Amino acid sequence: MPELAEVEYYRRKWLPAVGRSVTEVHVHAGSRVFRDLDANQLSGLEGASLEHSEGHGKQMIFRFGRSHWLGVHLGMTGSTSMQPVGYQPARHDHLVLVLKKGGALVFTDPRMFGRIRYSKCPDLPEWWRRLTPAVTSPGFTRARFDAFLDRRGKAPIKAVLLMQEGFPGVGNWMADEILWRARIHPATPAGQIGPRKRAELHARTVDVAHDALRVIGNDWSTPPDDWLFNHRWKDGGRCPRSGRPLRRAPIGGRTTCWSPSWQVYRGKS
């Protein structure tokens, strides 16, 4: 479920706990969400208080005390929540941080594609520092964008937009929305897109990220009907711009929705 804006929405769920300390750590040890991490290490959070948090693409990081870093990735079905006093962990809760003045921070994920990271170190951990520039940051330059597209020149642009090292936070619906706004056919090989269309694609990527954060990131509002978003999963859905039927098919390994009458550009020029 979560892409850039949904991740921001969930990250905020834990922010009311800033300044409060952890009294107990409950883990579902051995759960896939911990991967190579020994979940027992998380007991290091006991006694530390939540101090700071950042989001980046689909990743979030929470600092406890001065040197405890907790990373959360929601995968496909993960979510974070803050629960009231006396909360009883549910079946798919993998991490529960009980807070000193009551309540708990919870990470839940039925499918376990999500991931919890933990590091104890003075500075930002390596897995956070190596992230590439956010699409909403000044570091997301045309030069970097061009180099990335050229390097993945044979892959369909839809697949390239989903690559987190180039477009952190972009997921399936955002990629479709970006391509629809830029009027580029999703199967277009990335290297076949000419400079004018690249400028369009770069700009629309930034727009969709900002729009998604504004609309979904705060309170998960429903986007307006002039986005592709509201039409993409409906059978018989129509393009808000051309009024013609939308199409769905797997491209780049993922179900893709586009407007054949609107997204006519297929490369070159």
Next chain:
DNA sequence: CTATTTGTTTATCC
């Protein structure tokens, strides 16, 4: 029972 899912990693193919 089958097909679907807004994600990532690994294996395999080219």
Next chain:
DNA sequence: AGGATAAACAAATA
């Protein structure tokens, strides 16, 4: 060697 693609992961839902 490095990029492209498919499979695997696991569970809920339609």
